[in-house]
Structure formats: C-alpha cells, structure tokens
Amino acid sequence: MADHEYRVWAPRATRMRLVSEGASTEMEDAGGGWWRQSGPAGEYGFQIGDDDAVRPDPRSRRQPRGVHDRSHTFDPHEHDWQDGDWTGRRLAGGVIYELHVGTFTPEGTFDAAAGRLEHLASLGVTHVELLPVNAFNGTHNWGYDGVLWYAVQEEYGGPAGYQRFVDACHAAGLAVIQDVVYNHLGPSGNYLPLYGPYLGDERNTWGEVVQVREPEVRRYIVENALYWLREMHVDALRLDAVHALVDDADDHILEALTVAVASESAHQGRPLTLIAESDLNDPRLVTPREGGGYGLDAQWSDDYHHAIHVALTRETTGYYGDFEPLGALAKALERGFFHDGTMSTFRGREHGHPIDVDRMPSWRLVVSAQNHDQIGNRAVGDRIVDVLDDSQLLVAAMLLYAGPFTPMLFQGEEWAASSPFQFFTSHPEEELGRLTAEGRIAEFASMGWDADVVPDPQDPETFRRSVLRWEELGSGRHAVVLEGYRRLAELRRDWAALTDPSFHANRVVVDEETRTLRLTRGGSLRVAGSSDAEAAPGTGPVDVLVNVGDAVWEAAVPLGATLLFGTSPSVALDDAAVHLPPGSGAIVALPIA
Template sequence: MNTSGRLQVWAPKPTRIVAVAGDHRLSMIKDEHDWWRPAEPLPDDLGNGDFDYGFLLDDDEQPLPDPRSRRQPNGVHELSRTYDPTDYRWHDQQWTGRQPAGAVIYELHIGTFTPEGTLRSAIGRLDHLVELGIDFVEVMPVNAFNGTHNWGYDGVDWFAVQESYGGPAAYQEFVDACHQRGLAVVQDVVYNHLGPSGNYLPRFGPYLTTGHSTWGELINLDAPGSDEVRAYIIDNALMWLRDYHVDALRLDAVHALVDSRAVHLLEELATEVDSLSSRVGRPLTLIAESDLNDPRLISSRQAGGYGLAAQWSDDFHHALYVRLTGDSTGYYADFAAPGALAKVLQHGYFHDGGWSSFRGRSHGRPLDLTETGTWQLVVCSDNHDQIGNRAAGERLATKISFEQLRLAAVLTVLGPFTPMIFQGEEWGARTPFQFFTSHPESDLGRIVAEGRLAEFAAMDWDTSVVPDPQDPQTFIRSKLDWDEPVTGEHADLLTVYRDLITLRRCEPDLREPRFGQLSVRCDDAAGWLALRRGMIEIMINFSERPVRIDGNPGAELFRAGQVRGVADGVELGGHAAVVVRTRTET
C-alpha cells in the first residue's frame, strides 16, 4: 500500500526501476523478495499530503501506475495518487455487523442506480432500501476501469475506486451511510480476470499464466511467482473489509480460478477473512458466484471444503424463469423438466450429478442437506447477469404480467434461500439493464460488440435486438427511472415486496435454515406448487386457470390475486398466491 509518502512495488521482471513522484525521480533498490523501495529517504515535500507517482521500468519513458494504486484520478493509464484511508473519520462506531442468515440482499450498480451515477448520489436513495426492508446492499464492482461507464467487470486497478463514481473517499462515505442506516455492504470483487485495457501487471511480474478462460489469460495462482500474486488478491480482499468497513465480498466467477495447489486460494482467503473478523469483532462474509454446483465451496474446512459462507445459485432462477415464462431455449432447456422447481426448493441444486443438455455432460454434485443451511444459497428472480445477458437486456418485468411478478416475489422472498433483489425489481422497473462499455479504444469497442453478437448467434437468439455496448444511449437507457415506483401497478408491486419482506422478518418459520424442515407439493400439469415451511404454507398458481389445492389451512397471512377457501383446501384464481399458517406442523 502506498500511503503517507511510502513507495514500494513488487516487480521481479524489470532490472531497473525509477519512481516518478511529484517533481522527483527516485532510484529504487530491490530486496531478495523482489520488492523495490526508494534507495534514499523521501524528499520532505513528499511527506505531507497526497501526490501523484508512477514507476519507470527499465528503459520506459512513460511511467506506469502502481499495481496497488489507491487512486487513479486521471484514468487507468495515468499516474497513481496516494490515498490514506485512515484519514477518513468514520461514524459507524455502533455498527456491529450483520450475518447473512435470515437476510435480504439488494444488488445495485452505482452508475445506473441514480441519474447522477455516483456513490454520493446513491446515499440519497438508501432510505428507500431501509423502507423496503433490505439488510445487505450488494454493490457491483467499483474498482478502476478504463472509460467512464462499465458494468465493472473490466477493472484493472483492483485497489482503486473508480473516479467517475467518486473515488475512495466517496466510497467510505457510502459504506458509512449504509451502516448508519443499519444496512450491511457486500462488495462485488473480480479476481478471476483483468480488463482488456490498462492492465500493466504483466510488466511488473508473473500475474498471469498460460491457459485461457472466457476473459483471456488465467491469473497465476499456482505457477512460479504465485505466492505474491495470491497475496495481492488476499490483501485486496482484506483492504475492502478492513479499510473500507465492508461486511461481505461477492467473489465473481470463482469457477474461473484455476488453482492446483494443496490449499486452494478460496480456502486460504476464507481463513484470512475469518482471522480478520476475529480481530475487528464483527462478521465478515464471503459469497461465491459459481456455476459448478460444487458443495465444496460452502462446506466447512473441517469437512474438506473451502469454508465460504454462501454461494449464488442460478438453478433457482432458471427453474422459476421457465415456470413463469415458458421459455426453454438455450441453458433453460433442462429446467422445463417436470418437478424442476420443486427439486431446487427441496435439494438446493437442480444439476446435482445428472445430465446437462446445455453442457453435453453430467454436471454438479448433491449438497449435504444435513450440513448445508438453506440460507447459504443466494437466489433471485432477476440479477445483472440474467438481465444483461439476454439479447436486448430486458428485465423479467417486460416479459410477464404484474400478476406473475407478484408470484416471483412470493417465492423468492418467502422461499427457503437467501433472496436477492436487483435494483428496480421491487417495483417492476421497465428500464432495461443492457451490457454497456465505454472503451476509449475504438478497435476494442468494436471487438467487444462483435463478440456479443457472436455469442447470441451461437444460441440462435435474435441478434437484431442486441444494443451496441459502446453507444452512450445503451448506458443511459439502463438507468433507473425513479418516477416509476410512485405510480399505478409499480407502486402496488412495491407494496407487495415490502409486505413480503416484513412477513419474512416476523415469521421465524420463514427464516428456518434447515432443509429438513420444508416440503413441496406440486402439479406441473395443473400449474400449481405448495411449499411448506414449518407451520406456514405458500401456495402458488402459475397458470392462468383457477386451481384447487388440498390442505388444512388456518389463518391467512398474505394473498395476491383471487383466493377462496373451500372445504379442506384453497381455490386460487389464475396467477394467484396465498400464504397461510396451517393447523398442523410439517
């Protein structure tokens, strides 16, 4: 970390380094571990305040930014600027943290959450999340990337906060404001690849290794020099949790972390985070995104797992999406199988070792339902990937009716897993969330756009509706319209979400973490599903036709649509749902 005038950099590749700092050029010397530091004490004028700096490698004439830069005020290709996070005066001394069990997560993108698209403007909307009943605010990546707007997954300076969002000071203000409102913060971080523009790490050391993932060369986790690369990642994770008071990290696409070492990076990271949690005295959580359906991610280290707290689970989304829309194209095909949604609710995974037609092979492994808590699976009816990776970037809200959106809300919020709501979902936002970029390099922008078209063509999707990621209007269209939630059906749906989250918080059976305490009945042909959680039963009619569900219902806790009690059961109108407290336990 370069703060308070300190300059140091790990760089085994160059034979000579000169630091450019302020008006000075400082010779550097290397120790036995390939860390370079100034050969002489720093000049007095570098000892106070922030200054710009960079590193000249060998015969370079243009200094490169610091691999651990805390600020890139003029972009990822320019000089770094020192920033000392301890200068910020926090106001969250009463904050004791938040466990993910029983929580509701809200995912947002800083650039599109508000018209201004900044961290400080996002603070002005936090009360909306408090009123909604949110516990965790999950922020899509904010590390520095090339350009002005981006999803965030093309970051190249992992230690720096994107300047167009407000930089590191604004980020601290945002986290502080969340904590003062009782909101925990999840930061989405990307350790499996680097963006295509501004990545100077390979000039300094062996950060990359042979082999390719979807996004290019692999991060070096197990080849020579990987000790420092792993330390780079772990130090970055600890920085967010320690210096910026973040409560949890969402680890992007961990299936792309290729690591053959005896102790996997994820296990090492979990150990270090647990240690930091003990020192700071508050819960710190790691949540993985993975499409492997591998229980090792969330199994305890004692049981041979990596010890992460939770993981995203796409199977729930896919099964619910197919049930709501009838779309079974591409990777949705398997989830059209009878009982797919019921299986996910009862077993966590749909693909748990069986055949995956999309992959052309068997996939996944069963969860140990006696060890796994239902809350360890984070689920949604929409998220940035599911929306943005549709050809036109359209939300579920534009594909189904408001009545069906209520059904999605009921099952996502009151189901057994940890629910996550994507920005605007709570009022059925009509604005899309399209894939947008702002690469200054025209050739790179063209390559990205052509790559998107090729991906959709390979799945036989209509490429004529795919927006140009480089078109500024693609970004502008994706911003939330905050006039929507106060009108008509949007306001009604927002009330539904608030009521459901309140019900979830008030009913212990709806936060029960054991798979063994739930059961599912369903009739896919008739279109209904009934989920029993302790004394509470959630009955949903996905079809347009009325259905009758047998049971022994008692007090009604929530309804959506036409509901009529009948002898020994309930009659639900088309696209209706009811939540009842039954007279007998599961």
C-alpha cells in the same frame, strides 16, 4: 520532506524509478522482486526498466485521471468513521440487494445511492451488494473489466465517496457486500504483466487467467480482500466466478481467503462474509475446511433462478431446457441444487454434486429471480417485467422471500422497473470498442438474434437506457408491485418459518398436470410441549401456494388457516380452500396441530 513509503513488486524489472513531483528517483531493490523508495505524497507513478513511460501502481488507491495515467496516494485512515457502534450482520436470515452504482441513480454516484437507503430498508434488505467498483478504463462499465483492484472508480466518487457510502449504509443498519473479480483482468489499462507474472498461460471466457499459483499474486489477492474489509469497513465480499480460478495448490486460494478473512473477523469482532459465484453446483465451496471443503460462507445457486424463470415465463431455450418440469423447482426447494450429478443437456454431461441437506443450512445458497447476469446477458437486457403480469412478478418475489434460501433482489425489480439492464462499455480505444461490439453481436447471432436488435455496448444510449427511472416508483403497476414486495418483507421478518434454515422444514407437493406447487415451511421452531394457546405469533407453519397452470386452483387448506398474502386481489380464502387464478400465489398461515 519525504513523507510516503512507496513499494512495488516488479520481479521482471532490472531497475525501477519512482516518478513524483516531476522528479524521477531510482528505487532500491528490497529483495524478492520488491522495490522501495520514499517520496512526497500525491501524484506518482513508476518507470519500469529503461522505459520512460510512467505506469500506475498495481496497488494504487486512486486514479484521478483514469487507469492509463498516474496514481495518487490516498490515506484511508483520514476518513472520520461514524460506525463505531456497528457490529455487523450475519447473512443468515438476510436479504441482499444487488446494485450497479452507475445506473442505480441518475447521478451514478455513491452519494446519490446513499440517498436511497431508506427505500432499501423498506424492502427488508439487510445487505447491499455493489457490482465491482474498482478502476476500469472509460466512464461506464459493468465493472468486470477492472484492472486496478485497490482503486475505486473516480466517476462513482472515488475512495472517499466509497467510505461515505459504507458509513451511510451502516448508519441505516445495512451491511455492504463488495463484488470483487480475482479470476481475470480487463483488456485495457492492465499493466500488471509489465511488473511481474500476474497472468498464467490458461485462458477463460474473458482472456488470460490470473496466476494464483504465484505466491506474491496470492498475497496481492488476499491483501486486496483485507483492504476492503479493514480500510473500507466492508462486511462481505462476493467472489466473481470462482470456477475460473485455476489453482492446484494444496492450499487453494479460496482456502487462503477463508483463513485470512476468518482471522480478520475474529480481530474486528464482527461477522465478515465470503460469498462465491460458481457455475459448479459444488457444495464443497461452503463445506467447512475441517470437513474437506473451502469454508466459504455462501454461494450463488443459479438453478433456483432457472426453475422460477421457466415456471413463470415457460422459456425453455438454452440452459432453461432442463427446468421445464415444475418438479425442477420442487427439487431445488428440497435439495438446493437441481443439477446435483444429473445430466445437463445444455452442457452435454453430468453436472453438479448433491448437498448434504442434513448438515448444510439452506441460507448458504444465495438465490434470485433476476440479477445482473441473467438480465444483462440477454441480447437486449430485458427484464421479466416485459413478459409477466403483476401477479406473476409477485409470485417470483414470493418464492424468494418465502423460500428457504437467502434472497437477492436486483435493482428496480421491486417496482417492476421498465428500464432494461443492457451490456454497456465505454472503451476509449476505437478498435477495442469495435471488437467488443462485434463480439457481442456475433455471440447473439449464433443464438438466432437479429444483429439489428442487439444494442451496441459502446453506444452511450445503451448505458443511458439502463439507468433506473425512480419517477416510476409511485404509480400504476410499479406501485402495486412495490407494495407487494414490502408486504413480503414484513412477513419474512414476522414469521419464523420463512427463515427456518433446515432443508427438512420444507415439504413440497407438485402436480405437473395442473402446474401447481405447495411448499409447506416451518413449524419445527415451536417449543416442544407448548400448547396452541402458548404458541407465539409468527411461530407456526405456513403454506406457500403457487399456480402457474392455465386453470383456477382451489387449494385445500385446514380449517383455521389464515391468508397472509396473495399476489392479486383475486386470491381469496373461502372456508377450507384458497382460490388461486392462473399465474397467482399465496402464503397461508396454518393452524398449529
């Protein structure tokens, strides 16, 4: 008996056939480019026009044998969800942990990742962000070459494994952010153009762009977002490279997503969050729709990463050049963006727009000291652990946990992981694999890197080198750095000043000559009229002190100050000054005036 209704949008087809259980059945024209037919649940595919080849479903929920093969039905409602009491987590005050399922554990599966959630909770993590997991060609990949947006990669555990992971996260009190890519499709296994006008004429770095002006393609995107939030119980989506979404419609695709997700959030009664990755430094993304913006909840800010990176490593090549003065870090702390209409020498033009710091809460900017892009898009995928000592690594962590923004950690940074995160692919097509490797080498050769140094993305060792080594966790410098991260997590939880969302709660003083920075945070949350004796623990202001210069800094602090955190044992509070050796930092609780 037929027990499944198959539907597919294929306006380019003059006829469509459903192939299931070895039989090919003509599909009915349902109008508007849609076709439908009933058939048994299980393995299936579509024959487009008079082509005998069987293609996967553009809305496939499972691809057991890869993206070139037939699809398989999957009922997301069969999972026995255990998160009925889960009410979600707001992003404000949170900490994000970015991970790649395939390299986070040696097993590279959702189930194995679920076994590490207690470790994440010890870091103060509230949101687990997964790099894209939708189906791509091959066995390992960063995920940004996905071609079937509704299917979950089988090697990770498929859709059932994904549901178990989300359930485990919610049981541990952790929200799940799914990284989704709506601006392009991968180069292998993309059969969508055979069905309809999914791709436009424009091109970007990754190839032809998705045709978001087409109503049914917009519907495809919006319904995909809702699929993750409804059927998979995801709490938030990170939208990849929204600056590459070409849309001149009055109702921009980002607005359409905002409206749909807000409606879904109201229906489910829990916060559902949209986070944009953008290269535009444009606060319009997170400005409410009634204020003329797109209404997203948060966006990435690379400027803060660049400012921290340059301050600690003193690397000033490429786009890092504008961030050489320590004042760049100070401006990012006080204004959110460094480039807010200023000249970007890397781009050769003015870049960015100013943030209205009187109205926008600082948590709407997601920041990092390391992430998959900034590590993986270096020639050898090297981490800052290779050039910084333990104290300097903890300075970077301190500027995340004690800074005004939403911090995001990248897998392994919390224990100074020795494994790189390199660019790896596993294209089965020999020619595509060769072109990918040659393109990667040519890209870095133009930057002065020796071709012999750049790893071959197709070499399985490139992938294996990138897998985290959990055995490092409890020894040597790894244990020292991990202890520092955990202490910072405690302070962020205990001190209200460290999650104060007001830009005006941040006062920064920089000395360019000595390369020292003092960030004073908070104090504004104390109840007006309360006396010192009435002030609750953790409600006073704090100083975040950073010395990235070459000499010791004796940082003056008021009498009665308390040292809460030092990045090395050499950091000490003596009378009315904090002793800070080069490459160190401290957090000091200030007496309430």
